[in-house]
Amino acid sequence: xxxxxxxxxxxxxxxxxxxxxxxxxxxxxxxxxxxxxxxxxxxxxxxxxxxxxxxxxxxxxxxxxxxxxxxxxxxxxxxxxxxxxxxxxxxxxxxxxxxxxxxxxxxxxxxxxxxxxxxxxxxxxxxxxxxxxxxxxxxxxxxxxxxxxxxxxxxxxxxxxxxxxxxxxxxxxxxxxxxxxxxxxxxxxxxxxxxxxxxxxxxxxxxxxxxxxxxxxxxxxxxxxxxxxxxxxxxxxxxxxxxxxxxxxxxxxxxxxxxxxxxxxxxxxxxxxxxxxxxxxxxxxxxxxxxxxxxxxxxxxxxxxxxxxxxxxxxxxxxxxxxxxxxxxxxxxxxxxx
Amino acid sequence: xxxxxxxxxxxxxxxxxxxxxxxxxxxxxxxxxxxxxxxxxxxxxxxxxxxxxxxxxxxxxxxxxxxxxxxxxxxxxxxxxxxxxxxxxxxxxxxxxxxxxxxxxxxxxxxxxxxxxxxxxxxxxxxxxxxxxxxxxxxxxxxxxxxxxxxxxxxxxxxxxxxxxxxxxxxxxxxxxxxxxxxxxxxxxxxxxxxxxxxxxxxxxxxxxxxxxxxxxxxxxxxxxxxxxxxxxxxxxxxxxxxxxxxxxxxxxxxxxxxxxxxxxxxxxxxxxxxxxxxxxxxxxxxxxxxxxxxxxxxxxxxxxxxxxxxxxxxxxxxxxxxxxxxxxxxxxxxxxx
Numbered sequence: 001x002x003x004x005x006x007x008x009x010x011x012x013x014x015x016x017x018x019x020x021x022x023x024x025x026x027x028x029x030x031x032x033x034x035x036x037x038x039x040x041x042x043x044x045x046x047x048x049x050x051x052x053x054x055x056x057x058x059x060x061x062x063x064x065x066x067x068x069x070x071x072x073x074x075x076x077x078x079x080x081x082x083x084x085x086x087x088x089x090x091x092x093x094x095x096x097x098x099x100x101x102x103x104x105x106x107x108x109x110x111x112x113x114x115x116x117x118x119x120x121x122x123x124x125x126x127x128x129x130x131x132x133x134x135x136x137x138x139x140x141x142x143x144x145x146x147x148x149x150x151x152x153x154x155x156x157x158x159x160x161x162x163x164x165x166x167x168x169x170x171x172x173x174x175x176x177x178x179x180x181x182x183x184x185x186x187x188x189x190x191x192x193x194x195x196x197x198x199x200x201x202x203x204x205x206x207x208x209x210x211x212x213x214x215x216x217x218x219x220x221x222x223x224x225x226x227x228x229x230x231x232x233x234x235x236x237x238x239x240x241x242x243x244x245x246x247x248x249x250x251x252x253x254x255x256x257x258x259x260x261x262x263x264x265x266x267x268x269x270x271x272x273x274x275x276x277x278x279x280x281x282x283x284x285x286x287x288x289x290x291x292x293x294x295x296x297x298x299x300x301x302x303x304x305x306x307x308x309x310x311x312x313x314x315x316x317x318x319x320x321x322x323x324x325x326x327x328x329x330x331x332x333x334x335x336x337x338x
Numbered sequence: 339x340x341x342x343x344x345x346x347x348x349x350x351x352x353x354x355x356x357x358x359x360x361x362x363x364x365x366x367x368x369x370x371x372x373x374x375x376x377x378x379x380x381x382x383x384x385x386x387x388x389x390x391x392x393x394x395x396x397x398x399x400x401x402x403x404x405x406x407x408x409x410x411x412x413x414x415x416x417x418x419x420x421x422x423x424x425x426x427x428x429x430x431x432x433x434x435x436x437x438x439x440x441x442x443x444x445x446x447x448x449x450x451x452x453x454x455x456x457x458x459x460x461x462x463x464x465x466x467x468x469x470x471x472x473x474x475x476x477x478x479x480x481x482x483x484x485x486x487x488x489x490x491x492x493x494x495x496x497x498x499x500x501x502x503x504x505x506x507x508x509x510x511x512x513x514x515x516x517x518x519x520x521x522x523x524x525x526x527x528x529x530x531x532x533x534x535x536x537x538x539x540x541x542x543x544x545x546x547x548x549x550x551x552x553x554x555x556x557x558x559x560x561x562x563x564x565x566x567x568x569x570x571x572x573x574x575x576x577x578x579x580x581x582x583x584x585x586x587x588x589x590x591x592x593x594x595x596x597x598x599x600x601x602x603x604x605x606x607x608x609x610x611x612x613x614x615x616x617x618x619x620x621x622x623x624x625x626x627x628x629x630x631x632x633x634x635x636x637x638x639x640x641x642x643x644x645x646x647x648x649x650x651x652x653x654x655x656x657x658x659x660x661x662x663x664x665x666x667x668x669x670x671x672x673x674x675x676x
Contacts, residue, residue: 071434072415081410084436093446096409096434098422108431117455225617256621279563283594285623 004045013041060119064306067097067109067123069150070223073249074277075295076124079148082299083122090307092119099126101189101223107134113143120144120306122299125152127189144309148302149293153193158309158321160302164194167291167327168201169208171245171273174289176209178271178335180243184217184235186251186274198247198275217241221251228254229261236262236270243335246274252288267337275327286333293327301325342383351379398457402644405435405447405461407488408561411587412615413633414462417486420637421460428645430457437464439527439561445472451481458482458644460637463490465527482647486640487631491531496647496659498640502532505629505665506539507546509583509611512627514547516609516673518581522555522573524589524612536585536613555579559589566592567599574600574608581673584612590626605675613665624671631665639663 010017015038023030023038066083068076080096087094095118099105106126111134113121120143127150135155138145147159175183185202189195199218206213219235221228232254235241246252252274259266266272267286276290305321312319348355353376361368361376404421406414418434425432433456437443444464449472451459458481465488473493476483485497513521523540527533537556544551557573559566570592573579584590590612597604604610605624614628643659650657 071409072412072419074410077410077415080436084438093443093450094436096436098418098432098434100422105431112431253618253621256618260621280591280594280618280622283591283598283622284618285621285625287623 009038009042009045012045013038061117062091063093063095063118064120064122064303065095065097065109065113065118067099067106067121067125069099069101069124069126071096071098074279075149075249075275075293078277078295079124079299079302082296082301083303084299086300086303086307090310092307101126110134110138114138118143120146120310122146122148122302122306124148124150125192126150127192127195144306146302146306146309148298150192150194156320158305158319160298160305160323160325161194162293162298162325162327164197164327165201167275167329168198168245168247169205170201170329171291172202172205173208174329174331174335175243175245175271175273176205176211178243178337180241180271181211182214182217182239182241183211183243183245184219184239184241186219186221186232186244186246186248186255188221188223188248188251190220195247202245214239221254223250225250225254225257229257232258233262236264242270244270244272244274246272249274249276249278252276256284256288265338267333267335271335271337273335281330282332284334286338289332289335290330291327292330294325297325347376347380347383350383351376399455400429401431401433401456402458402460402641403433403435403447403451403456405437405444405459405463407437407439407462407464409434409436412617413487413587413613413631416615416633417462417637417640420634420639421641422637424638424641424645428648430645439464448472448476452476456481458484458648460484460486460640460644462486462488463530464488465530465533468529482644484640484644484647486636488530488532494658496643496657498636498643498661498663499532500631500636500663500665502535502665503539505613505667506536506583506585507543508539508667509629510540510543511546512667512669512673513581513583513609513611514543514549516581516675518579518609519549520552520555520577520579521549521581521583522557522577522579524557524559524570524582524584524586524593526559526561526586526589528558533585540583552577559592561588563588563592563595567595570596571600574602580608582608582610582612584610587612587614587616590614594622594626603676605671605673609673609675611673619668620670622672624676627670627673628668629665630668632663635663 006017006020010020020038023035064087066080071077084094097109103126123145132152132155135152145157147157151159172183187195203213216239221231228251236258244255246255252272255272259270264270273289277292277295281288281290301323344355344358348358358376361373402425404418409415422432435447441464461483470490470493473490483495485495489497510521525533541551554577559569566589574596582593584593590610593610594604597608602608611627615630615633619626619628639661
């Protein structure tokens with residue numbers, strides 16, 4: 001159920017908004033019975049006073065929040081630049097919240113943002129969460145929310161994604177076409193919806209080439225470089241992949257270190273491709289083949305949707321927009337060999 | 339002059355803090371003469387009510403702001419990770435504000451942060467500002483502020499820097515020792531205090547090797563890759579440097595593109611070194627020699643100082659701390675040649 005604003009609540013009660021407001025501010029000059037009537041109706045209609053907003057005399061904060069897992073990743077920093085550009089065009093500031101992929105932080109930020117500190121939220125979710133009740137609670141407040149890239153399937157709101165399934169299929173197919181028989185899939189979090197899509201693209205590409213799926217070639221990694229290097233060294237020694245499809249950039253980087261260390265020639269002994277927005281992919285040794293998401297454009301698109309919501313007044317379910325942008329497969333030396 | 343808090347103001351007036359608070363909230367049940375007395379004294383003592391803080395019933399926001407020019411730069415994203423760690427240990431959230439090196443944004447953020455949205459600020463300043471009055475105004479409010487890396491010399495507060503002069507001297511000297519006769523210095527903003535220090539290290543290293551300074555070898559660049567590539571192509575064609583000392587990472591990256599494009603062998607034809615916190619410097623083609631600032635540790639140190647201020651109550655001038663951490667010169671193929 002959508003929440004209602006103070007004006008609507010006052011109308012229902014046939015009272016002035018000022019009286020209703022004073023009841024919530026705990027003023028003693030309001031008749032006790034009136035106050036109880038107000039609170040009962042507010043509870044029934046799911047009204048919650050927005051203290052900070054009313055303190056700012058109903059001015060908008062002219063600020064939007066961007067919640068992302070990390071910034072030490074070119075995808076997110078580019079997307080934020082796209083969001084910034086649109087925000088600036090609209091005279092808004094952007095506040096960045098980093099979850100570091102921690103569910104507790106996400107819950108804390110979302111609760112905090114209930115208070116009217118910002119007018120809208122653009123968000124890429126953490127990987128850990130199974131319980132999304134913090135998001136559902138939030139959706140009742142009708143602060144516009146737009147997901148980009150990483151999202152919860154069960155939270156209904158506007159979203160900007162890329163064609164992850166198709167890209168993963170193409171990337172895996174590209175490795176197979178270049179002669180790889182043992183393509184490893186490197187992933188950090190299999191539970192993210194985006195992780196599942198990418199995994200499915202990988203599986204279907206194997207199947208399309210009549211290659212049996214070997215679960216041992218799906219390698220679960222972490223967010224820490226040294227830990228990943230250890231995991232991959234072990235995997236490279238045991239299951240000896242001849243192709244690596246990394247679902248995130250940092251896993252390709254870790255693979256580079258491992259190949260350099262084990263004297264495996266990238267492009268010949270092991271072919272590597274990954275999802276990456278790394279500006280200097282072509283300067284690596286060897287140049288890295290990538291599936292490049294239009295990160296900046298995703299930020300722009302997410303922000304445009306958000307500002308359409310902000311202009312359009314109260315958000316309704318059928319206003320939600322869903323945009324899918326196309327990633328680009330860029331073939332370089334790491335999958336071509338020398 | 340330091341500002342005073344409501345308790346001190348109430349004591350001066352021999353009134354309760356509640357009465358003083360009500361005067362500022364515009365309550366009508368306060369005697370007009372009393373109200374005028376309060377406002378006059380407040381004005382005299384530089385007291386300004388902190389609405390948002392009082393709305394939160396004098397609870398701390400448990401949030402600190404980090405103001406940085408950009409995040410698409412490994413130095414800042416690593417420093418932020420260091421700040422995050424200490425903030426988390428202290429039970430605080432971090433809000434990130436990006437200035438994109440725009441002075442107007444810096445001024446807007448600083449004004450906004452006056453309102454008690456955060457308890458303290460860690461900041462790396464924009465390059466453009468000549469007028470620092472927004473900062474001086476802010477300093478009167480005694481919200482703790484810590485500068486890191488990029489700072490205004492005339493704003494007196496705690497600061498965390500690296501030994502930029504020494505590092506620049508060593509980097510330039512390293513190029514000269516490797517046989518370079520025409521060392522270019524690449525810079526974005528010569529007016530930043532950090533830019534001046536780096537430039538001076540470059541100049542003194544030339545002088546120590548009895549090499550005459552050639553102003554044509556100081557190349558002013560921008561924040562845009564394509565623009566920088568054009569500037570550098572032009573410079574490489576005309577003044578033909580055999581060594582490049584880049585004061586920021588993105589200028590070394592642009593130099594790599596230009597060398598690859600002009601078929602100049604990095605390490606042999608042109609030796610390149612730069613300030614950089616790039617995690618994958620060793621994976622570049624060729625591996626990039628760097629002066630690596632301890633970005634993460636700088637963030638940690640800045641945050642530690644800030645939390646000492648937050649615990650210590652009102653900030654006094656002689657409490658200011660100034661910390662200088664050492665950068666590391668890491669020699670790789672880009673200055674060694676093949």
